[in-house]
Amino acid sequence: MVGEHALSESEHTASEPEKTLKVEIWRSDGEGEAGAFQAYEVPHMESQTVLDVVTYVQRKLDPSVSYRFACRVGMCGSCAMTVNGKPRWTCRSHVDDVAEDGLIQVAPLRNMPVIKDLATDMTVFFDKWKKAKAQFVPVDGDASEFANVDPDSNERKAANAGIECLGCGVCYAACDVVEWSPEYLGPAALNRAWTLVNDVRDGDPDGHLRAVATDAGCHACHSHQNCTRYCPASLNPTAAIAGLKRKVFGAVLKGRL
Amino acid sequence: MNDTRLEVWLFIIQRLTAMILGPLVIIHLATMIYAIQGGLSAAEIMGRTQGSLVWGVIYGLFVVAAAAHGAIGLRQIAREALQWRGAVLNSVAVVFCLGVLCLGYRAVGGLV
Numbered sequence: 625m626v627g628e629h630a631l632s633e634s635e636h637t638a639s640e641p642e643k644t645l646k647v648e649i650w651r652s653d654g655e656g657e658a659g660a661f662q663a664y665e666v667p668h669m670e671s672q673t674v675l676d677v678v679t680y681v682q683r684k685l686d687p688s689v690s691y692r693f694a695c696r697v698g699m700c701g702s703c704a705m706t707v708n709g710k711p712r713w714t715c716r717s718h719v720d721d722v723a724e725d726g727l728i729q730v731a732p733l734r735n736m737p738v739i740k741d742l743a744t745d746m747t748v749f750f751d752k753w754k755k756a757k758a759q760f761v762p763v764d765g766d767a768s769e770f771a772n773v774d775p776d777s778n779e780r781k782a783a784n785a786g787i788e789c790l791g792c793g794v795c796y797a798a799c800d801v802v803e804w805s806p807e808y809l810g811p812a813a814l815n816r817a818w819t820l821v822n823d824v825r826d827g828d829p830d831g832h833l834r835a836v837a838t839d840a841g842c843h844a845c846h847s848h849q850n851c852t853r854y855c856p857a858s859l860n861p862t863a864a865i866a867g868l869k870r871k872v873f874g875a876v877l878k879g880r881l
Numbered sequence: 882m883n884d885t886r887l888e889v890w891l892f893i894i895q896r897l898t899a900m901i902l903g904p905l906v907i908i909h910l911a912t913m914i915y916a917i918q919g920g921l922s923a924a925e926i927m928g929r930t931q932g933s934l935v936w937g938v939i940y941g942l943f944v945v946a947a948a949a950h951g952a953i954g955l956r957q958i959a960r961e962a963l964q965w966r967g968a969v970l971n972s973v974a975v976v977f978c979l980g981v982l983c984l985g986y987r988a989v990g991g992l993v
Binding site for chain 1: 884885886888889890892893960961962
């Protein structure tokens with residue numbers, strides 16, 4: 625029975641012309657931002673992801689295409705690119721869901737310098753995490769005691785809501801304020817600061833607040849919510865930033881900042 | 882006041898003035914719609930507002946809130962769109978605020 629099914633499927637495939645997909649990939653013209661889209665034609669397969677398409681182009685059509693990926697299953701956040709104008713994880717974007725009139729246009733993430741083709745330099749993005757003081761500061765420096773963390777406390781729930789950020793840069797690429805104000809710390813760094821401010825094991829919540837209460841910090845957010853709309857992990861950085869605004873307000877009123 | 886406190890206070894003041902402006906704008910618009918029903922004349926307006934403590938307080942508060950709210954908002958726009966920073970940015974915002982206060986209170990003074 626299985627053999628018959630396989631045979632009929634094979635006959636069916638042979639009788640129909642191969643479906644193809646039009647793909648345009650951003651190709652750098654030397655170093656820097658200059659470049660143009662280059663068109664390719666790729667076999668269209670079932671359950672094909674955009675990362676599969678880019679990989680096909682690189683392996684079968686044009687080995688000079690540069691892009692970045694690692695896990696291929698939505699766990700690392702390395703493969704984020706702009707697909708038909710929207711920032712996405714390409715490994716979690718099915719061609720059938722994102723193609724527009726049979727076309728897939730793949731570009732590097734916005735708001736970051738392009739190294740080559742689809743690979744961006746994320747140095748500035750991660751430097752802003754440092755500027756936002758988005759590093760954990762342990763209360764108990766040598767961790768000699770287990771911390772007692774109440775999982776049902778409001779603080780822990782707030783921290784948990786934002787803790788799954790992979791640092792993929794999709795929210796940063798989606799953010800219009802980052803585009804206008806290159807100094808703005810961005811949704812990811814601020815979301816991380818929010819998780820730390822709410823972490824009872826962290827020893828310097830006011831230090832985190834001081835770092836994000838600048839004119840390039842949480843108050844620069846316009847609440848457009850593009851970060852929340854495009855976050856592949858379904859996090860809500862806008863809510864985290866609003867929470868930081870409230871915490872900063874309270875800290876200023878109490879004279880702690 | 883350090884930069885951090887200044888930014889936070891400006892943020893707070895802008896939100897508070899927005900909360901004040903909201904109902905005042907509604908009162909202003911509702912009064913306008915009501916007042917023009919039987920035609921509009923300077924004498925009618927002055928008859929309603931002159932010597933009125935209530936209208937003096939409403940428009941006096943309106944001017945303060947609008948001056949602060951507008952100046953802080955324009956300061957933010959200049960920072961983002963024109964990349965202005967530091968003393969220039971703050972000076973322009975202060976001048977705008979003082980200008981709105983002067984013109985606004987001149988108008989309120991004429992009304993009440």
